[in-house]
Amino acid sequence: MDKRTAPLTESKAWKALQDHFAEIRGLHLRELFAGDPARGEAFTLEAAGLFLDYSKNRVTARTLELLADLARERGVGDRVEAMFTGRRINVTEGRAVLHTALRAPRGASVEVDGRNVVPAVHEVLDRMAAFAGAVRSGEWKGFTGMPIRAVVNIGIGGSDLGPAMVCEALRAYATRDIEFRFVSNVDATDFCEATRDLDPRTTLFIVSSKTFTTQETMANARSARAWCLRALEDEAAVARHFVAVSTDAAKVAAFGIDTANMFGFWDWVGGRYSLDSAIGLSTMIAVGPDRFRELLEGFRAMDEHFRTAPVERNMPMILGLLGIWYADFFEAPTVAVLPYDHYLRRFPAYLQQLIMESNGKSVTLDGEAVGAPTSPVYWGEPGTNGQHSFYQLIHQGSHLIPCDFIAFARSLNPLDGHHAMLLSNVLAQAEALAFGKTSAEVAAEGASPALVPHRTFPGNRPSNVILAERLTPAVLGALVALYEHMVFVQGAVWGINPFDQWGVELGKELSRRILPELEAGTEPALAHDGSTNALIRRLRRLAAH
Numbered sequence: 260m261d262k263r264t265a266p267l268t269e270s271k272a273w274k275a276l277q278d279h280f281a282e283i284r285g286l287h288l289r290e291l292f293a294g295d296p297a298r299g300e301a302f303t304l305e306a307a308g309l310f311l312d313y314s315k316n317r318v319t320a321r322t323l324e325l326l327a328d329l330a331r332e333r334g335v336g337d338r339v340e341a342m343f344t345g346r347r348i349n350v351t352e353g354r355a356v357l358h359t360a361l362r363a364p365r366g367a368s369v370e371v372d373g374r375n376v377v378p379a380v381h382e383v384l385d386r387m388a389a390f391a392g393a394v395r396s397g398e399w400k401g402f403t404g405m406p407i408r409a410v411v412n413i414g415i416g417g418s419d420l421g422p423a424m425v426c427e428a429l430r431a432y433a434t435r436d437i438e439f440r441f442v443s444n445v446d447a448t449d450f451c452e453a454t455r456d457l458d459p460r461t462t463l464f465i466v467s468s469k470t471f472t473t474q475e476t477m478a479n480a481r482s483a484r485a486w487c488l489r490a491l492e493d494e495a496a497v498a499r500h501f502v503a504v505s506t507d508a509a510k511v512a513a514f515g516i517d518t519a520n521m522f523g524f525w526d527w528v529g530g531r532y533s534l535d536s537a538i539g540l541s542t543m544i545a546v547g548p549d550r551f552r553e554l555l556e557g558f559r560a561m562d563e564h565f566r567t568a569p570v571e572r573n574m575p576m577i578l579g580l581l582g583i584w585y586a587d588f589f590e591a592p593t594v595a596v597l598p599y600d601h602y603l604r605r606f607p608a609y610l611q612q613l614i615m616e617s618n619g620k621s622v623t624l625d626g627e628a629v630g631a632p633t634s635p636v637y638w639g640e641p642g643t644n645g646q647h648s649f650y651q652l653i654h655q656g657s658h659l660i661p662c663d664f665i666a667f668a669r670s671l672n673p674l675d676g677h678h679a680m681l682l683s684n685v686l687a688q689a690e691a692l693a694f695g696k697t698s699a700e701v702a703a704e705g706a707s708p709a710l711v712p713h714r715t716f717p718g719n720r721p722s723n724v725i726l727a728e729r730l731t732p733a734v735l736g737a738l739v740a741l742y743e744h745m746v747f748v749q750g751a752v753w754g755i756n757p758f759d760q761w762g763v764e765l766g767k768e769l770s771r772r773i774l775p776e777l778e779a780g781t782e783p784a785l786a787h788d789g790s791t792n793a794l795i796r797r798l799r800r801l802a803a804h
C-alpha cells in the first residue's frame with residue numbers, strides 16, 4: 260500500500276524551519292517590533308467578521324513563509340478539498356468528514372458516494388425549526404396540557420459541550436421563558452441537581468447521542484424517564500416529554516422514544532463537530548430558528564474563507580501553523596484560551612474536546628510515529644477572572660504558554676464603564692506578556708535591588724488577539740469554525756487523523772469489566788493489577804458500612 264504521509268521531520272520545509280528556528284529563537288518581541296513597527300498592522304487578518312492580530316508572535320515574515328511552505332509540502336490544501344468534497348478522509352473509521360455540509364446553503368450539492376447530502380440536512384433543519392417554534396410558542400404541550408418551561412439536554416462529550424457552550428454564549432439572544440439545563444455526568448448528582456426544582460409536567464428532555472449507546476447518556480435518560488413517569492404515571496407521557504437526537508433510529512425506538520420525535524444526523528458528522536447539526540436542537544429552541552440560521556451563516560462564511568483564501572491570508576491556516584511553530588519548535592506544552600466575554604465561559608471546555616480529542620494522537624495515518632509533538636493541552640478561563648488566578652504563571656513561570664485572547668468591541672450588557680475596563684485589561688495583558696518589564700526599568704522605578712528579579716517581567720510571551728464587533732450568532736459560528744479548521748490544518752501537517760478517538764475506548768472497556776466487580780456479596784475473582792484489585796476491595800468494604 261502506498262504511504263499516505265511522508266515523514267514530517269524529513270520534509271524540506273521542516274528542515275528549513277529547524278534552521279530558521281535556531282536563528283530566531285533568541286529574538287525578543289521587543290526587537291521584532293523595534294525592527295518593524297508596522298508589524299502590528301501587517302500581521303493581521305480579517306475574515307467572516309473576525310479580526311486576528313498575530314503580530315505578537317515570535318515570528319518574522321520569513322517564519323510565516325516557511326510555515327506556509329510546510330503547509331503546501333504537507334498537502335494541506337488537497338486535504339481541505341478532500342474534506343469539503345466528501346472523501347472518506349476519516350480512514351480508521353471509513354467515513355467522510357462533512358460538518359461543513361451542515362451549513363451548506365439550501366440548493367448546494369455535497370456528495371457522499373454519489374448522493375447529495377444537503378437536502379437531508381435542510382429537511383432536518385426544517386423539522387427542528389418547526390419543533391423549536393412549537394416549543395417556544397407553547398403550541399407543543401406537555402402530557403397534562405401545560406407548555407414547556409424547561410428543556411434538559413441529556414448527552415455527553417460532543418452531544419453536550421457544543422450545545423451547552425452555545426446556549427451560554429448566545430444567552431443574550433435566548434428566550435427567558437424557558438430554562439435550559441445540561442446533564443452529562445453519570446454521577447447522579449448531575450441529574451438530581453439539574454431536575455431538583457423542575458416540574459415534570461413542563462419539562463422536555465432531549466436525549467442527544469450520536470450512537471445512542473453511550474453509557475452515561477443512557478443511564479441519565481433512563482433516570483429521566485423514571486422521574487417523568489413517577490409524576491405523570493402514564494407511559495404515553497414519554498411521547499410529549501422526550502425527543503431524541505441521534506444517527507441511530509433503531510436504538511432510539513428500542514429505548515422507547517417514538518422516531519417521529521427523533522431528529523437525525525449522519526456518521527459523517529463527528530461528535531465534537533456536531534453543534535450545528537440536530538445536536539443543536541436545544542440551541543435552536545433557546546435562540547429560535549432565525550438566530551440558529553445566523554449561526555450557520557457564520558460557520559459558512561469561515562468555511563468559504565478557509566477553502567478559498569491563500570495560505571498566507573487564511574485565518575485558520577495561520578492560527579494552525581502558529582500552533583505548530585510553538586508545539587513543535589518551542590515545544591510549548593500548552594495553549595491558554597482566554598475569552599474576555601463572560602458569555603464565552605464554556606468556550607475553553609468546548610475547545611478542549613474539539614482540539615484535544617481530535618489531535619491528541621501520536622501516530623500518522625500509516626500508523627507510524629509522528630516524529631514531533633502533536634496537540635498541546637488547551638485550557639483557559641474567562642478574563643478577567645483568570646488574571647487573578649493563574650496569569651502569574653503565564654507572566655513569570657518557567658513554561659512558554661502561547662495565549663489566544665478573544666474580545667468584542669461592544670458589550671451585550673453595557674453597564675457604566677465595565678466594558679472599557681474589560682477591554683483595557685485584555686490589551687494590557689497581551690502587551691505585558693509580549694514586552695514585559697526589564698530589570699533596568701524595575702530598578703529605575705526605585706525597587707530595592709533584592710526585589711528587582713522578582714518584579715521583572717521577561718516578556719517575549721506570544722499571543723493572538725481575536726476581535727469582533729459584538730458577540731452575535733454569526734460571529735460565534737465563525738469563531739467555532741475557525742478553531743475547527745485550525746485543528747484540521749494541524750492534523751494535516753502532522754499527518755494524523757483528527758476524526759477518530761480510539762484513545763477513549765480502553766477506559767470504557769475496563770469500566771464494563773469493573774462494574775460487576777464492585778458489587779460485592781459473592782467475591783468474583785479479581786484479575787487486575789495489584790493496585791486496581793486493592794482499590795476495588797477497599798471500595799466494596801467502604802460501601803458496605
Ligand SMILES: O=P(O)(O)OC[C@H]1O[C@H](O)[C@H](O)[C@@H](O)[C@@H]1O
Pocket residue numbers: 415416417418467468469470471472473476530531616760763
Ligand atoms: O454522542 P454519543 O454517541 O453519545 O457520544 C458522546 C461522546 O462519547 C465518546 O466517548 C467520544 O469520545 C466523544 O467523541 C463523543 O462525543
